Amino acid sequence: MPEIKERPILFSAPMVRAILEGRKTVTRREVKPQPPEGHKWRGWVVDSTCSREIGTASWGDGTGALQRNSVYARCPYGKPGDRLWVRETWSADAQVDSIAPRDLSQGEPIHYAADGAARQTGCAMIKPGKGRPSIHMPRWVSRILLEITAVRVERLQDGEGETAFESRYIAEGINRIHQGDGDYAFHPFKSEPGPGNWTDPFDAWRELWVGINGAESWNSDPWVWVVEFKRVTP
Known part of the structure; x- marks a missing residue:
């Protein structure tokens, strides 16, 4: 039986609450470094111990080297079945x-x-x-353990234009706020009706990302690791 790997991951207080409440089941983290201009991602890598050419089923030589119009990469957060212990x-x-x-x-x-x-x-x-x-939380202090269920790569803003029902960003912990008559508003931090709420979850997602990473990061629309997870018993 292969050993289950564990890695630490940092979450802000609002995102910790979203995980505890079952609202957050995915996190997006910027790919570093970003692929050079002219290179395209054609898929993703789910194994953090070796590299694979993006878009093919064959394993690479582990060098992480770039080849023409393709990218080698390693997901620093792991692969499905690996676990992340939350630092807060x-x-x-x-x-x-x-x-x-x-x-x-x-x-x-x-x-x-x-x-x-x-x-x-x-x-x-x-x-x-x-x-x-x-960042200074020891492993034994952590109370939240997550199991990775899926990993992929996408552009930060790939989900723009999706309907509220389809939106992939609600799983980031966005609050879905009932407005009455079947209508909903969205906000990354607030959970009550009021000014400042968004009618589109994409706008709430933008506010969340900018609040953590800054407007410049949002505007550059970087490639991001999309790590889906479920909470498990520590």
Whole structure:
């Protein structure tokens, strides 16, 4: 039985909440580096340990080299069946604020900033300490484990023009807000009717991407890894 590989992945607080609520089942991450101009993606690579020529069924030599009008690549997030453990903003008890994350005892109570949840591990939390960045979250602190179900490559804005029913971006955790009379609005962060909501989920997706990656990234319409996942028990 092949070993299941695990890799860390960072998510912001709104996206953590979307995962916990079952609204987010896919993430898009920019392909780095982008293919040179004149080269085309004709498919995708789902194995992160070796490379394959895009658009063919044959495996490459593992060099990651570019060939004429084709691209070799490796998906840094893995392949279907691999797992991603989520890093998010967190804190331990205030009494251990001076201790580095790598030196914390695994019996420490943990507070998760995204939704205020706490892991007590048999002792009462006196007071949540300083916020610790997601990048500094050890594996044992992570409470969310995801299993990759599919990987592909597409342009960031490929889904423009899809109907709300068809939109591929709602699975990014976009809030679907009932407006009455069967109508819906969409927003990446808000979940209630009101000003600032969008009638098209594509616009809500744009607001989400720009908020994380900036307007320049959106305007360049980069190739992105599309990683679909399901939540599993840690």
